Amino acid sequence: MKLSKPAEIFDRDVEWAELVRFATDERPGATLGVVSGRRRQGKTLLLYELARATDGFYFGATEATPAESLRRLGEALGRHTDAPGPLRLEDWSGAVDALLALGRRRPVTVVIDEFPYLARSSRDLPSIIQHALTPGRVERTESRTRLLLCGSALSFMGGLLAGSAPLRGRAGLELPVPPLDYRAAATFWGIEDPALAARVFAIVGGTPAYRREYVQDDVPDGPDDFDDWVMRAVLNPARPLFREARYLLAEDPDLRDPALYHSVLSAVAEGNGTRGGIAGYIGRKATDLQHPLTVLEDAGLLIREPDPLRSGRSRYRIAEPLITFYQAVMRPSWTALEQRRGADVWRRSNRRYSSAVLGPAFEEIVRQWALRFATPETFGGVVAEASAAVLSDPSTRTSLELDLVAFGEPPFGDGPRPLLAIGEVKWGRTLGRPELDRLGRARGLLAARPGLDVRNARLLLASAAGFTDELRHEARQRPDAVLVDPSRLYSGD
Known part of the structure; x- marks a missing residue:
């Protein structure tokens, strides 16, 4: 079955096609898919529109106790099935079987968004899903539920299907939703001037939400408006983008020592890409950095790139441009920015922006051009x-x-x-x-x-x-x- 991508979804042709293929698979037997990606990339829009296009079921989890989550899920299932009232779900085993029952007559898309919220409060949930999808189990074989688990906590989602994890070998789809590439981002922002597009990309990267929700479609009106745009959209305490880089770290529950992680990211933003350089910058031994570097990698905030000309040597770079901008420009002058002295900060920081933010971003754009x-x-x-x-x-x-x-x-x-x-x-x-x-x-x-x-x-x-x-x-x-x-x-x- 071919389902046209909704007009509200920009780009994402590959992701939409993979989701449609998975959701409309006519073969018997319930199947599992995992969708992951950092926040603000449009995962929820993709999955919500998929569920709507296939007359499926969408459930957005929240931070709650297991009892409250089961009650909310029962209420949502009752509305979806036109039951006279909420379904009473005693435990997660019964809840998963109720989701599988939705697909008894036809392939049915079932989306559980923000799955890590549920799994962290009910740690046996992945094992329960594994058992529900056991080959030969009647509830699975007589169902064509296409169950999609989605989450933004990359370290958690990456572990769902890894190593000896309960769900390893159960998924028929493992779909990452990355940020837009630099060309798609320019189109999305409606910027035709290449140099201006690169300057904007060096700050906001390819995260779609940063144009829509975070700056309310405020786009630089040409190269001469770039400085004013930075001051009104990024360095303005009244705009959501102002605190976004801080929230990106605070949202990941695995980042339990924010001071240390901010220092590591600051070291990388200052050009200290090797483990030794990072250690010297933050005053730690290189051997002490294994854990924080691994955690930041798993969270999708740092990328480790082996040096192809020096065996055993690697350099780290920050994955999210907004974090680089925050660490290089905003964090050193945070008090002044909160006092609405953004114009002074930006005037003093132009050289730092060019060397620590724009220069490295331009290098990465060139490498992506060569690859893609x-x-x-x-x-x-x-x-x-x-x-x-x-x-x-x-x-x-x-x-x-x-x-x-x-x-x-x-x-x-x-x-x-x-x-x-x-x-x-x-x-x-x-x-x-x-x-x-x-x-x-x-x-x-x-x-x-x-x-x-x-x-x-x-x-x-x-x-x-x-x-x-x-x-x-x-x-x-x-x-x-x-x-x-x-x-x-x-x-x-």
Whole structure:
């Protein structure tokens, strides 16, 4: 069955198609799906519209005792089935069987939103669902309920199907709902100027709710309005976006030491991406950071990226742009911002915004462009991995930071892996011939490394400030030189 995506849902074509496929499966037997993603990404809208389109059942859980949750679920089931009154649910075993009974005659979508609220107050609930979905059990085999469990607590949702968890092996759908990519975000915000889109994305990222509910569709009216927009929409204590970064940490129950986690995130926002750098910034031993780093990773707030050129080395970056902005710009001046001195704070913070927020965000946009939007002709192959890296130069005992290292698909057998490109990315600096020569030297160093095929590696230079005439002339003569500006990132390949 094909169900048209409701007009209220922007983008999300892949997610909608997967949900429709799962919900309309005609095969006998109840099935389970798990939907996860950080808050404000539109999961609830997706699932509510799916339940409505399929004449299914939607239940949004709240923080409550098990008795209250069962009572609310019974009331919702009574209304859905047109019963003369609420269904009396004695326990969760009976409740799950009542949900399976909804699908006795046809496939029925059953959505339990904010499932972690229920599971935290009734810790045996995942095991009860596992038992209810036991192969051969009559309540399962005679049902075609398509049960979808949804939650925003990523650490909890990630553990539902992991390792020895009760529901491992039971789910037929495991669907993450990520933030919009930078191109989709620009379209969603209605921003056509590429440089302006990048500046806005560096603050709010691809979270849909930040445009609608959090700034009430207040969009910068061109590049000249950007500074005023930051002051009225982000640094304004009367707007919900002002405290959102704090709430993102407070909402996750696994983040039990907020001071420590804020310090770790602040260290990363200041450019300390290695474990040693983070430890030095917050005054802890590197060995003491295993737990907080793991918790922040599981919560979807930190991303650990292995360095492809240095075995065993990794760097961390913050997953949510708004948190980076908060840590770099807002947190150091929180009292002044609460006193409505946002204009002074923003004037003093422009340089920090450019270096700690916009620069790293622009680098990540370039890496995402290489992975998702650049054609194979641009790099001489399909980019399978793109990240930052540090290259050691043994002759000078120095290190070269590469903003982009793009690899092709791993070869079959034991052949060398193709290196498709290395690159330098700068937001506010005009790039010229010296930067191209620097990349050429780096490529020469990589050519001496075993296991890499650098013969066709491109030298990529990306800048929002432009390129010198000399560099543009050189790039026209050299097929291995790739110049990328914001216009190409947002509309070209």
